[in-house]
Amino acid sequence: MIVFKVKRKNIFWPAATPLLFLLFGLWAGPAEAQLPGFPYPLSQFKLRNGLEVIVCEDSSLPLVSVVVSYSVGSVNDPENKGGLAFMMQYLMFQGSQNVGPMQHLMYIQNTGGELNASTTFDKTFFYETVPSNQLSLVLWLESDRMNSLEVNEAKVARIKELMLANEQERNLQEPYARYFFLMDQILFPDFSYGHSPLGTKESINSITVGDVLAFYHRYYVPNNAVICISGDIKAQKARELVTKYFETIPRGAEAPLYPEADFSSVISSRDQTIVDPMVSTPALEFGLRLDNPLPAERPLIRLFEYLLINGKSSRLYKLLVSRERTALYLSGNLEARRGFISLKIFLLANNQIMINRSKKMISDELNKFKLELVSERELLKAKNKYRYDFLSQLTTTNLARALTLSEFYFDRGQLPDLNEELATIDKITPYSILAMARKYLQEAKYCFVTILPR
Amino acid sequence: MKLAGSFRFKYCLTGLLLLVFCLLNLQSQERFRRNPPYPDPLNPMKVPPIESGLLTSGLRVVTISRSNRPLFNLLVIVQAGENDSPRQLPGLATVTAEMLLKGTLSLSSSAIEEQMESLGLTGSIEVRADYILYSFSFLEENLEASLRLIGSLFYEPAFSSLELAAVKRGFYYQQVARKKDPEKSGYDFFLTRMFAGTGYNPGVIDEDSIRNISQKDAMSFHQRFIRPNNSIIVLDGNINLNNASLKISRAFSRWVSRPLDRPSVPRIRNLNYETVAFLDLPSPDVSVIIGNAVSPPGSDDYHALLVLNQLLGGSPSSRLFLNLRESKGLAYYAFSHLSFFKNNGLFWIRVKSSPESVGQVVKEILSQLNSLLEERIDPHELEKAKAFLAGNFPLENQLPEQMARRIGLQFVFQLPSDFWNKYYENLLIVSSEKVQEVARQYLTRQPLVVISGDFQASLNSLRAVNRIEIYNQKGQLKAICEKGVVKNENR
Numbered sequence: 001m002i003v004f005k006v007k008r009k010n011i012f013w014p015a016a017t018p019l020l021f022l023l024f025g026l027w028a029g030p031a032e033a034q035l036p037g038f039p040y041p042l043s044q045f046k047l048r049n050g051l052e053v054i055v056c057e058d059s060s061l062p063l064v065s066v067v068v069s070y071s072v073g074s075v076n077d078p079e080n081k082g083g084l085a086f087m088m089q090y091l092m093f094q095g096s097q098n099v100g101p102m103q104h105l106m107y108i109q110n111t112g113g114e115l116n117a118s119t120t121f122d123k124t125f126f127y128e129t130v131p132s133n134q135l136s137l138v139l140w141l142e143s144d145r146m147n148s149l150e151v152n153e154a155k156v157a158r159i160k161e162l163m164l165a166n167e168q169e170r171n172l173q174e175p176y177a178r179y180f181f182l183m184d185q186i187l188f189p190d191f192s193y194g195h196s197p198l199g200t201k202e203s204i205n206s207i208t209v210g211d212v213l214a215f216y217h218r219y220y221v222p223n224n225a226v227i228c229i230s231g232d233i234k235a236q237k238a239r240e241l242v243t244k245y246f247e248t249i250p251r252g253a254e255a256p257l258y259p260e261a262d263f264s265s266v267i268s269s270r271d272q273t274i275v276d277p278m279v280s281t282p283a284l285e286f287g288l289r290l291d292n293p294l295p296a297e298r299p300l301i302r303l304f305e306y307l308l309i310n311g312k313s314s315r316l317y318k319l320l321v322s323r324e325r326t327a328l329y330l331s332g333n334l335e336a337r338r339g340f341i342s343l344k345i346f347l348l349a350n351n352q353i354m355i356n357r358s359k360k361m362i363s364d365e366l367n368k369f370k371l372e373l374v375s376e377r378e379l380l381k382a383k384n385k386y387r388y389d390f391l392s393q394l395t396t397t398n399l400a401r402a403l404t405l406s407e408f409y410f411d412r413g414q415l416p417d418l419n420e421e422l423a424t425i426d427k428i429t430p431y432s433i434l435a436m437a438r439k440y441l442q443e444a445k446y447c448f449v450t451i452l453p454r
Numbered sequence: 455m456k457l458a459g460s461f462r463f464k465y466c467l468t469g470l471l472l473l474v475f476c477l478l479n480l481q482s483q484e485r486f487r488r489n490p491p492y493p494d495p496l497n498p499m500k501v502p503p504i505e506s507g508l509l510t511s512g513l514r515v516v517t518i519s520r521s522n523r524p525l526f527n528l529l530v531i532v533q534a535g536e537n538d539s540p541r542q543l544p545g546l547a548t549v550t551a552e553m554l555l556k557g558t559l560s561l562s563s564s565a566i567e568e569q570m571e572s573l574g575l576t577g578s579i580e581v582r583a584d585y586i587l588y589s590f591s592f593l594e595e596n597l598e599a600s601l602r603l604i605g606s607l608f609y610e611p612a613f614s615s616l617e618l619a620a621v622k623r624g625f626y627y628q629q630v631a632r633k634k635d636p637e638k639s640g641y642d643f644f645l646t647r648m649f650a651g652t653g654y655n656p657g658v659i660d661e662d663s664i665r666n667i668s669q670k671d672a673m674s675f676h677q678r679f680i681r682p683n684n685s686i687i688v689l690d691g692n693i694n695l696n697n698a699s700l701k702i703s704r705a706f707s708r709w710v711s712r713p714l715d716r717p718s719v720p721r722i723r724n725l726n727y728e729t730v731a732f733l734d735l736p737s738p739d740v741s742v743i744i745g746n747a748v749s750p751p752g753s754d755d756y757h758a759l760l761v762l763n764q765l766l767g768g769s770p771s772s773r774l775f776l777n778l779r780e781s782k783g784l785a786y787y788a789f790s791h792l793s794f795f796k797n798n799g800l801f802w803i804r805v806k807s808s809p810e811s812v813g814q815v816v817k818e819i820l821s822q823l824n825s826l827l828e829e830r831i832d833p834h835e836l837e838k839a840k841a842f843l844a845g846n847f848p849l850e851n852q853l854p855e856q857m858a859r860r861i862g863l864q865f866v867f868q869l870p871s872d873f874w875n876k877y878y879e880n881l882l883i884v885s886s887e888k889v890q891e892v893a894r895q896y897l898t899r900q901p902l903v904v905i906s907g908d909f910q911a912s913l914n915s916l917r918a919v920n921r922i923e924i925y926n927q928k929g930q931l932k933a934i935c936e937k938g939v940v941k942n943e944n945r
Binding site: 039040058060061062063097098106107109110111112113114129130131132133134136137140141143144147232244245311312313318322377380381384385387388391392395396397398399 | 593845
């Protein structure tokens with residue numbers, strides 16, 4: 001009897017109360033906040049299923065961009081199933097319950113709109129830009145594939161074939177691309193952090209429909225996603241539409257925590273040479289890993305990248321390309337992988353002598369940051385360039401803005417305060433760059449890979 | 455009993471509530487998820503407020519006022535391009551345009567780069583047949599300093615011989631690479647043939663002539679054409695015309711005007727081309743370019759031409775792509791385009807295919823063109839094309855430099871001031887009859903066909919073609935092929 005009574009209580013009230021509230025519209029509404037310091041009205045709310053929504057109003061053109069981002073990327077590929085996160089990007093266009101294979105593409109193109117998708121280390125983005133009267137179409141399409149992706153053996157087999165063909169084509173067209181992934185493996189000697197997001201022939205072939213479905217149900221759930229809408233739309237209208245299309249999609253289990261990285265502090269294979277008959281010009285790849293920088297140090301590292309390699313008047317460009325002419329081509333960038341940041345530099349040179357000279361110049365230039373203060377003038381230049389790029393991303397197109405806001409939200413759990421972001425950069429001094437360089441530019445974390453034609 | 459009765463009631467109520475909720479929920483989900491929603495009415499794009507004025511130097515200043523951007527975009531359009539290069543020196547306009555960023559009398563090339571980056575200023579150059587377009591973008595707070603730097607590029611370029619050699623070398627290798635690309639070299643050959651005999655250079659450059667360009671040539675081109683009374687500045691940002699004119703007139707005060715003589719551009723006429731031109735170059739792929747002359751921008755046929763282009767090859771859902779790639783698997787891609795020049799326009803199709811399929815590709819394209827001339831256009835297809843164009847128009851103006859360019863070229867091509875604001879209105883009234891009328895007016899049954907790629911590898915699939923003229927990479931006729939038989943081979 002006692003057991004019966006307890007059960008009865010448990011059945012009725014927990015079940016009936018929310019239902020009554022739902023039926024009579026008494027459920028607490030989502031929170032909304034207006035954020036200051038931004039040139040366009042910005043608001044944010046969360047649906048009951050955990051889906052985060054950001055709306056940015058800009059009526060200068062009758063357009064709207066929608067970015068649906070999932071907190072999943074190559075870091076979540078299961079061991080020996082490298083490429084699964086990337087495969088999901090393709091499969092999301094292969095049809096859902098109410099949208100046929102590739103129809104997503106057709107629907108968007110017929111409106112005159114554009115779409116694309118991308119997968120990074122820890123995020124996957126799907127995005128569309130359409131005339132603003134077509135916002136409901138985009139939300140309908142995106143909600144359908146979040147709610148009911150249809151996957152079968154034939155689709156998975158087709159995508160595997162496509163991925164392998166693309167990989168083969170990429171190796172032919174961009175023979176240096178594989179060395180970018182090699183550098184990741186050297187800098188991050190751990191499967192989750194260092195494997196190629198594109199997978200290998202073996203890992204792609206080993207992926208089953210079961211793997212895909214498990215991955216989809218685990219990560220492609222509203223509580224693991226953020227939608228950012230930017231354009232000619234009022235926040236209230238956007239909220240109504242997002243609620244209509246997404247709120248009934250069931251919440252999923254909480255996504256597992258990120259795999260812990262376990263790297264030894266010293267990087268092995270710090271200087272290696274590879275002879276590759278596929279390449280026609282000698283090349284050098286440089287990598288540097290910065291371990292566990294504090295959030296406050298990240299703007300410093302960003303500015304250091306501008307000083308070192310960003311733009312034609314950056315130190316390495318002026319030295320290697322303009323003055324000494326040891327490099328024919330030079331590029332470089334930073335990449336964040338959770339607690340780690342990598343700096344990668346790639347250059348092409350005429351011969352091995354130039355490669356060796358470039359190597360020395362890169363090391364010397366990094367050392368200079370540890371020994372000498374950068375001039376105020378040089379720092380101001382880097383700050384202005386950073387400021388331009390930052391403002392350009394947030395104010396040029398709806399899509400760039402929506403992507404930037406989504407990334408910010410994922411990385412920091414909040415939207416940027418524009419004034420504060422720029423003030424942080426303004427406060428950086430030559431001394432803070434020197435301190436950062438002494439802390440993070442450790443030769444034990446440098447790595448050079450020379451690629452020579454046969 | 456009482457307890458059991460109460461339980462039954464609550465149990466039933468829970469069940470009922472669950473059932474009602476599930477039914478409501480399922481029904482509503484089914485309803486809106488099953489089919490795509492109807493769109494709201496289209497909100498036509500309006501060009502932001504524009505003001506225009508003329509400085510005493512003859513420089514036209516146009517402002518696009520926007521209050522919510524912390525950046526400025528500035529376009530300088532010089533109304534001279536490759537068509538103004540001397541006939542024996544094609545490429546001079548491009549080299550001269552590039553040299554303006556390569557040093558002034560007071561700043562070296564690297565000092566300019568340094569200053570530009572210090573101001574948060576980026577720049578790019580585009581040279582066309584009729585104009586040179588400099589596009590700059592910079593931080594709002596650096597407006598005056600940026601204008602001063604940009605102004606100095608125009609009034610005191612140094613034309614150093616060292617920089618000139620580097621610019622020529624870079625440009626030479628670009629042209630050599632272009633010649634190896636079947637699509638780009640095919641398009642250049644197509645342009646040369648379309649404008650043959652008119653004396654007009656549509657922007658085709660011979661890499662060998664680049665070597666002959668001297669400092670004196672570049673200085674002379676600058677003196678003659680890169681003048682304020684031949685230029686337009688479009689400034690897009692948080693500024694009005696008066697303020698912009700004041701700042702620009704100060705920054706560009708030393709840029710002096712000179713008398714100009716702009717020769718008129720002849721109008722090209724469509725011919726019936728009885729031979730196919732084959733540009734023979736080593737490549738595993740084959741490019742096909744087929745096209746006709748059409749009216750210049752701003753003509754009464756402009757919007758109907760846009761619809762015609764969209765129907766045939768404007769996007770992957772147009773006829774050519776669906777037919778050649780999706781349905782028949784003959785091509786990697788198939789698109790059509792409209793290109794505009796002063797007083798002229800071109801409609802052209804580009805297809806990337808394989809040597810084995812090229813004959814079939816040409817046949818299919820000609821058949822698609824003929825069907826436009828003969829068969830009534832399905833109203834649904836027409837509306838789909840118009841809907842695409844209407845929806846895509848704001849996407850083509852997303853970047854501030856795209857908008858500034860559109861406004862600037864409105865002056866270059868002397869389009870009416872309300873031309874872009876009437877875009878939707880004029881698009882909506884295009885009927886299938888008008889599209890067919892335009893097709894019949896401009897699309898000849900024997901358009902110019904240019905194929906570029908490996909001729910020997912393509913020969914088998916082209917045996918049915920009556921006559922093919924085979925050209926080498928220099929554009930010199932080297933052989934003729936009639937019904938698959940190659941004659942007059944000079945190799």
